[in-house]
Amino acid sequence: MADPSTYRPAPGTVPTDPGVYTFRDADDRVLYVGKAKNLRNRLSNYFQDPAHLSPRIRTMVFSADHVQWTVVSSELEALNLEYTWIKKFAPRFNVMYRDDKTYPVLAVSVKEKYPRAFLYRGPRRKGVRYFGPYPKAWAIRETLESLTRVFPVRTCTNGVFRRHEQLGRPCLLGYIDRCSAPCVGRVSPSEHMELVDGFCSFLAGGNTERVMREVRHEMEEAAGDLDFERAASLRDQLAAMDSAMEKQAVVFSDATDADVIATAGDDLETAVQIFHVRGGRIRGQRGWVVETGDGADGGDLPGLLADFLTQFYGQSTELSDATESAVGGNSRAAASREVTLEPVPREILLPAQPEDAAEMTDWLTGLRGAKVTLRTPQRGDKKALMDTAAENARQALRQHKLARVGDITARSAALEDLRESLWMDESPLRIECTDISHIQGTDVVASLVVFEDGLPRKADYRRYRIREAAGGGHSDDVASIAEVVRRRFRRYREDRTAVPEGDDGGERLEGEVTVREAEAGTARFAYPPQLFIVDGGRPQVEAAQAVLDELGVTDVTLVGIAKRLEELWVPGQDYPVIVARNSPALYLVQQIRDEAHRFAITFHRASRGRRMTRSVLDDVPGLGPKRRAQLVKAFGSVARVREAGEEAVAALPGFGPRLAAAVISALDGQAAQTRRSPQSGPPPQSDEAGESGPSD
Numbered sequence: 191m192a193d194p195s196t197y198r199p200a201p202g203t204v205p206t207d208p209g210v211y212t213f214r215d216a217d218d219r220v221l222y223v224g225k226a227k228n229l230r231n232r233l234s235n236y237f238q239d240p241a242h243l244s245p246r247i248r249t250m251v252f253s254a255d256h257v258q259w260t261v262v263s264s265e266l267e268a269l270n271l272e273y274t275w276i277k278k279f280a281p282r283f284n285v286m287y288r289d290d291k292t293y294p295v296l297a298v299s300v301k302e303k304y305p306r307a308f309l310y311r312g313p314r315r316k317g318v319r320y321f322g323p324y325p326k327a328w329a330i331r332e333t334l335e336s337l338t339r340v341f342p343v344r345t346c347t348n349g350v351f352r353r354h355e356q357l358g359r360p361c362l363l364g365y366i367d368r369c370s371a372p373c374v375g376r377v378s379p380s381e382h383m384e385l386v387d388g389f390c391s392f393l394a395g396g397n398t399e400r401v402m403r404e405v406r407h408e409m410e411e412a413a414g415d416l417d418f419e420r421a422a423s424l425r426d427q428l429a430a431m432d433s434a435m436e437k438q439a440v441v442f443s444d445a446t447d448a449d450v451i452a453t454a455g456d457d458l459e460t461a462v463q464i465f466h467v468r469g470g471r472i473r474g475q476r477g478w479v480v481e482t483g484d485g486a487d488g489g490d491l492p493g494l495l496a497d498f499l500t501q502f503y504g505q506s507t508e509l510s511d512a513t514e515s516a517v518g519g520n521s522r523a524a525a526s527r528e529v530t531l532e533p534v535p536r537e538i539l540l541p542a543q544p545e546d547a548a549e550m551t552d553w554l555t556g557l558r559g560a561k562v563t564l565r566t567p568q569r570g571d572k573k574a575l576m577d578t579a580a581e582n583a584r585q586a587l588r589q590h591k592l593a594r595v596g597d598i599t600a601r602s603a604a605l606e607d608l609r610e611s612l613w614m615d616e617s618p619l620r621i622e623c624t625d626i627s628h629i630q631g632t633d634v635v636a637s638l639v640v641f642e643d644g645l646p647r648k649a650d651y652r653r654y655r656i657r658e659a660a661g662g663g664h665s666d667d668v669a670s671i672a673e674v675v676r677r678r679f680r681r682y683r684e685d686r687t688a689v690p691e692g693d694d695g696g697e698r699l700e701g702e703v704t705v706r707e708a709e710a711g712t713a714r715f716a717y718p719p720q721l722f723i724v725d726g727g728r729p730q731v732e733a734a735q736a737v738l739d740e741l742g743v744t745d746v747t748l749v750g751i752a753k754r755l756e757e758l759w760v761p762g763q764d765y766p767v768i769v770a771r772n773s774p775a776l777y778l779v780q781q782i783r784d785e786a787h788r789f790a791i792t793f794h795r796a797s798r799g800r801r802m803t804r805s806v807l808d809d810v811p812g813l814g815p816k817r818r819a820q821l822v823k824a825f826g827s828v829a830r831v832r833e834a835g836e837e838a839v840a841a842l843p844g845f846g847p848r849l850a851a852a853v854i855s856a857l858d859g860q861a862a863q864t865r866r867s868p869q870s871g872p873p874p875q876s877d878e879a880g881e882s883g884p885s886d
Contacts, residue, residue, distance in 0.1 A: 217717030
């Protein structure tokens with residue numbers, strides 16, 4: 191860990207202009223992104239007495255190796271650039287607000303020809319409108335049951351829809367008038383879209399009273415015309431709408447359009463709760479728990495709120511734009527968007543004012559296209575709702591700690607135990623593992639999996655085809671391990687020595703970088719792991735260490751795990767490291783090794799499948815997929831193509847003498863090779879038989 195005093199910028203070298211700064215480690219990985227209206231004043235706060243810094247910031251400045259900054263023209267531009275970089279780099283020490291996805295939502299797939307309403311959990315997708323979230327799944331099912339009596343939109347899956355479309359008769363919901371049955375053509379796409387627009391509009395609260403007033407008026411007219419059956423049906427529809435509306439409590443008497451945000455935290459984690467209030471009603475609730483290290487009840491609450499507003503409303507606006515582009519061009523859908531919940535409301539109620547409140551207000555106003563107000567309620571109904579949201583945040587934090595304490599403790603204990611077992615200076619926060627997979631020396635491939643903080647980071651997984659140490663039916667597992675290590679760390683060494691392209695548009699201060707240089711600096715797989723694991727025993731470990739010595743890589747701890755006794759081999763040691771069977775460290779290493787094994791076998795099976803389905807026709811120049819399919823369709827098989835001869839092939843549409851000669855020549859060559867080698871190789875075996883194992 192670096193001492194902050196060793197990389198503190200010289201006095202007077204940091205400009206006083208607005209800008210964005212990044213703290214980076216020795217491998218140029220972004221650890222923290224921040225903005226400032228005065229870069230010199232803000233950066234000086236990080237280099238004060240470490241005892242005065244919060245635990246999270248103190249850890250960050252000691253983990254960093256250098257600081258860079260980019261000067262911009264205004265505070266608003268700095269805010270936008272900070273949000274962009276936090277989203278791009280996902281810095282470890284920035285508070286990352288990701289939806290906990292605990293609550294289910296009611297989704298409507300507006301981009302489909304016949305949109306459907308369904309219960310959904312998970313990340314947001316383009317072309318889908320979401321309502322909620324709801325506290326329980328049964329609440330969504332009851333809402334759907336009530337509203338489909340009024341708006342009989344489709345709720346079935348695509349498979350059920352296609353099956354009844356082929357059968358020519360609707361499902362049970364269609365027979366009991368709970369679905370308009372678009373699968374059998376009872377309604378046209380435009381008529382079904384009208385129902386979907388009414389359904390979405392009612393849920394969004396844009397025309398609740400108008401729809402209920404119209405249904406009540408139709409019921410009274412039907413009763414006046416002595417059409418009691420229709421009047422009774424309309425009465426049931428009114429009751430269904432009342433039931434749906436009762437699920438959303440009335441909190442204000444006026445048409446309040448606001449988001450209520452509350453927090454609760456301790457020294458390590460903070461829970462954030464947001465209530466979406468539209469038209470005086472709570473339309474949804476969302477929650478997050480983030481690791482901050484500062485505590486929301488401490489002095490950094492304004493900074494935490496500023497980070498939350500930036501990420502939440504920036505992402506919400508992008509999702510809204512994506513949904514609009516997915517349904518654009520449909521006048522009905524466009525009309526329904528007018529009553530959709532705005533990503534940025536007119537008013538945002540907060541427990542305290544965020545950092546740079548004036549600039550934040552201007553930014554939110556720009557996102558909304560109308561004035562936005564940030565307020566801290568002191569009394570009345572809005573203060574009561576703020577207290578309710580705060581109580582929800584406290585309960586969410588409590589439940590999160592009860593659910594997560596075991597996992598967090600186990601991972602931390604495993605990393606610390608692994609550090610002690612391998613005599614490392616610090617816990618291996620990034621671990622990589624490689625494994626080899628093949629069958630009798632064919633289709634030899636390797637995998638590289640990455641774990642950070644004890645969890646898989648699948649975005650950094652890599653796959654390799656072994657080129658030098660295998661081929662022609664032979665394979666050397668030790669040499670294959672060496673090849674993978676060389677290819678992985680040669681890339682790291684090249685990236686470490688590469689100089690990013692910069693701008694020469696004027697003299698710059700030491701430490702100052704351009705936006706392009708900052709983004710190019712971390713868009714690479716450059717930084718090394720603290721621990722690198724190979725699947726094998728002493729020979730594999732020694733071969734891998736020889737490659738690291740050759741490349742001059744000295745900051746990586748290498749270890750091998752042997753399958754037979756689950757022992758750990760360290761380079762240069764005559765005996766393995768024996769870790770207790772019940773040790774969390776051994777369990778973590780086994781988990782990483784098994785993930786590398788799974789990833790390698792998956793890639794090997796895919797490679798073998800592609801090879802076994804290849805044909806000699808695939809290598810004929812000028813013969814594409816359509817022409818190959820045409821040949822097989824015309825003659826029935828590849829063997830019959832060869833028997834037919836050049837003239838028959840040349841007579842096919844699109845074939846000429848030259849292409850026909852190339853096809854027959856390739857088939858003759860394959861036949862001659864088959865005669866010389868009647869047995870192409872040993873019979874196939876199971877994947878487990880060919881998996882590279884330890885040589886211990």
